[in-house]
Amino acid sequence: MYGGFNQIGRTGILRVPAATNQALSALSCSKLLNPEFLLLYLNHNVGKWKRLAASSRKDPNITGSDVGFFKIEYPSLPEQQKIANFLSAVDSKINTLEKTHAGLNRYKRGLMQQLFSQARRFKDDNRQDFSDWEEKHLGDVFEWVKTNSLSREFLTHDSTTKVQNIHYGDIHTKFKAQFFQGSETVPYVSITAPIKPFNEDEYCQTGDLVIADASEDYADIGKTIEVMQVKNKTLVAGLHTYIARPIESQLVLGFSGYLFQSAIMRKQIMRMAQGVSVLGISKGNMDKLRFPLPHPKEQQKIAQALSTLDNKITAAATNITQLKTFKKGLLQQMFV
DSSP: OOSSGGGTTOOOOOOSOOOOOTTOOOOOOOTTOOHHHHHHHHHHTHHHHHHHHHHHOSSOOOOHHHHHTOOOOOOOHHHHHHHHHHHHHHHHHHHHHHHHHHHHHHHHHHHHHHHHTTSSOOBOTTSOBOOOOEEEEHHHHEEEEOOOOOOGGGEESOOTTOOEEEOHHHHHHTOOSEEEGGGSOOOEEOTTOOOOOOOGGGSOOTTOEEEEOEESSTTTTTOEEEEEEOOTTOEEEOTTEEEEEESSTTSOTTHHHHHTTSHHHHHHHHHHOBOSSSEEOOHHHHTTOEEEEOOHHHHHHHHHHHHHHHHHHHHHHHHHHHHHHHHHHHHHHHOO
């Protein structure tokens, strides 16, 4: 029953003949127990195993004696079977949703590769080709807006200041390419923050890109969100972020966030990143980023297609979370 502390008490069913070693305890079910039910019961109570292992020995583990004295409660065999069958159906549904979620993510990666390499093009409403994409530098279409340097210690869930602050860590871990302020949990600037009042230009506006300029790995360096919806003078960007604001109406709302997710941009950003333990990228280097820009109406079609796909991905992820929460609550009620 030992394979690293986090694995203590984890249980599975042998479905083919096999031998076990000294790190495992093998159990045979009596006629009073359904193996699938017992599996559910033991894995739900894995915390009891860990507490026993952690409290009783210098080297945390569980012995055969511990397993033998572990008390279980169980209903009649027919009820055990019904419980096992129902929860197996829930697990099957979760597994199906997880495969769907993974498939949608793979499809999105492939679609983005096709769209931004121009291997796949949209037609206009008359089924005619759009004009050729025009080569641009980031500095041609965006200007830089001042951000603040507030770290986590000056952010809070208290909304007294009414000004929310985007932290670069949240760009790394929480936010999608299209950022809707009303749909996201964003910390507020604390009243104790050592900062002067914000200038009007420092507040995020619709269409702004907020870019994480630092990261410990290449996957997140330069990660970018596009502000799709924001209340006036209520959102700023903080430590290790840049704000790039569109200069002219060359960009359709919703396109830029996906552009910065594309391989053509990610490869350039990763090449430009500098540092050892922490990677960084400068505004000067980012101004040199090159990308082909499609006609505004084709931008709109690209953004709509990817946004629709993102909504499906989000819906699948939400369903998975809800089913897992439902299962956890059900187990809690059954195996109190």
